[in-house]
Amino acid sequence: MTPLDALLALSLVTLLLTLSCRHQVWCGVLTTLLYGVQLMALLFMSTSIHYGVPVPSGVHFNVLGFEMHWAMTPLAWFFALITLGAAVASSWYASTSWGRHYAATGGSPGLLQVALACNVVSMLLLLCSADLLGLFISWELVSWASFLLMASAGGAAVRHALHYLVYAVAGGMAVLAGIALVYVATGSLSFDAFVASLSGLSAGRLWLLLLLFGGGFAVKMGLLPLHLWQARAYADTPGPGSAFLGAISSRMGLFGILLVLVQLAGLARFAGLVLPLTPFTALDLLAWVAAFTIILPTFTALRQTDARRLLAWHGIGQGGYMLLGVVMGDALGSAGGLMHVFNHATYQAALFFSVSAVVYRTGTSDLDQLGGLVTRMPISFTAMLIGIIGLAGLPPMNGFVSKWLIYQSLIREGHPLLFIAAVIGTLGTILSVYKLIHNMFLGQLRVEHEHIREAPWSMTLPMILLSAVVFATGYLPGLVLRWIAPVQRELGLPVLDYTLGGYQSTAGSLDMIWVVTSMLGGFAIGAVLFYAGGRARRVHQLDNYAGGHFLDAATRYQYSYNFYPALTRLAAPLYRDSFQWLESALVSMLQLASAGAQGIYRSVHPSLYLLAAAVIAWLVWGGGH
């Protein structure tokens, strides 16, 4: 039994135990501990992974002549680390107080834990699959497990989860078609055969392969134009579930792209693939898809009035940065893209936790119904503050480092417009996250929220720990870059020559140890100057300038609705719901086709249908002879 077998077995045991004890109050605590043990088992493999040696599994099957086996590679290890970290945090958060509250409001915390365990098992299987058959089977498992988690709340969530499922099944079929293409060419489903088959492929076949695999994986990642399902499905998943999904679930799409298109196919192959009638290559296409995935969902997030929707839309946008970094194909960009996967998971989970804590106390995540909670929920506020600084990609948090690496790569590789696209995304994020924190925690506290207390420790501790990781890996990014170097080596990409504080080069350096220390120093001087200025008197929020009017408790003195009116007005003509239109056009077309087909063979003229089918069959077979 290898360490990988132990990990997978442990993961399966976690699922079975969760399933059998899901009605017990201690179920959440037990699963949290078991995820913790799984995380330990994963860290146990880190030495081997660090030297780039995969940890194989002793188990292998022979299905219909296809060999199925598994191995933990550095790439898989990096994603598994985030998966298990997110699982520990989410399960912990859901374990006691939140779970009881969820049960009291009609939900089933046990089902949520089971769905979470299904996700973890299927994701680990996906990450460790070492052949195309295993990859496809676990890809489908991941899709259905996500569906279970999304639909676990019932009601409208099921509708959004079904929306997802349609996309996921279509994506899965695209991947299957890609695999079939490989099988037809090689007669094998092993990774080696796939790599060998690529050299003889024509440009057209290569395009097809890129579209099938890339498109299939892009669905999960929510890349434009396949993103419509994600925000609603994620936002309507119960609190900790949405944190898990937002942190890692959609990144499985990126994993697929990294494995199949970067590691097996190699980015260089697509660099030579020119888009017909244009000077652009397939890589340019991917980069611009990533750039639009950054910009459009970010500005859609800006328009949201629900905190969870807002975060979920940002999750889609941040995926664009990861892909953009990776398709640059250089050491800086790919390291930035990969590091962003880790960074995003940490702050996104913290943000979802913070929002869920507010929902737990106030019952709403409507940004127009909250305000002023900082004095009541200071820990949730702090977690959100650290999270939004990370999400916006400002120093001193970890999000800045990964984005810096991507910016540097874009400049050095000569893509100024992509750089500007990435910057526009960051600026939009700053606007959006300020609206988020302002409308929830700043401004006027509502009368009905006067007596609210901070969320319980079982919810705030995971938040605090995640925020600490966001800060610590911003202060010492080398800790994460250390895990990324073997991944880059495995993917066949140039390896980043990192330092503990970031990156040193004559063309521009970043040393976060200096940056963060100097910021803390600057703030310390700022604090000394501030507190030297004498004591300030704290006043009540209603003791405020109101143009000569007196404010009382009944007066709403808060600016939250339509927070950026000028921007909304300017951007309004750009929002024509084109993607929604595209989706509904596709749906209508399919409905029409299926209605036509049904009309023929079911009722109207069955004999005509049979005749037509017979003629076609005769033409196909008979024509051949």
Place this chain on the structure above:
Amino acid sequence: MGWGSVLLEVTLMPLLAFATGLLLVLMMRRIRARLERRVGPPFFQPLYDILKLYGKRVQISHGFIHDLGIIMVVGGYITVEMYLPMPGMDGLAAHGDLITLAYLMMVPSLGMALGVGQCANPNGSIGISRALMAMLGYDIPFMLVIVAAATLYGTTSLPDIIAAQQGGGMATWGVVTMPVMAIAGLVTTHVMLAKEPFETYVAPAEIATGPMVEMGGKFMGGLFVVQAFQVYTAGALYTTLFLGGGTSWLEFLPKLCAVMFLPFAITVLFPRFKAGEGLLWVWKWPTAIALLGLALIYLRR
């Protein structure tokens, strides 16, 4: 560089930046006064204003985040100054490049936004909403200037950018090698200063000075300190990217004053844009000029 000299530089740089900033603020107020046919304030007035505000007996705070906001604004700019080289001192510029500097410059804005947010005054929040929209406007041409400079000089390290310009004389200055970008940069600098016609987020008659509505005493004093840092940073960054920085203060200070003279002088001539109009103007003109400048740089390569 030893620890002693590092410590000396990171102490001196914010102090010198502050003093120079006060001088620029004085210049700004004197120019405005002369154009309005007044005498203008005495030499030490900018400093007196700050001392007076810090010394106020009544200081009003709306809570810890209000305090923290001011600390972040002042502290953030102190940090920024450590990464912006000045004559004879590179400070920490070796540890954080132009991009880091650009993002460090956003930290004070975030601090301001947080602090104002807790004041629970809609005027303040509207001011922040407008300020952030303005940032979304001017940061696009600003980042175009940065990417152009990084492309032209082949590095984002500020000391290297300065050395590249000082090594070859005036012919290698950014203003000569990328003149179109220099125009875009100057316009952007003006927009960043939040003076007319771009002071939509202060708009005293409309939203009661916006972010400043609940600021008094040392809170306002902190913002006055920041104003000095802000004008210095804008001028020094422009001088660094386009005018070769300065080998000595005798060269650096006149350049700074020359850069800031134009925005300070023409601001007096304008009324105020509406919030959306200003944003559109910035996306149209400086951005278009900057894109043209960028295209020229790429065509020449």
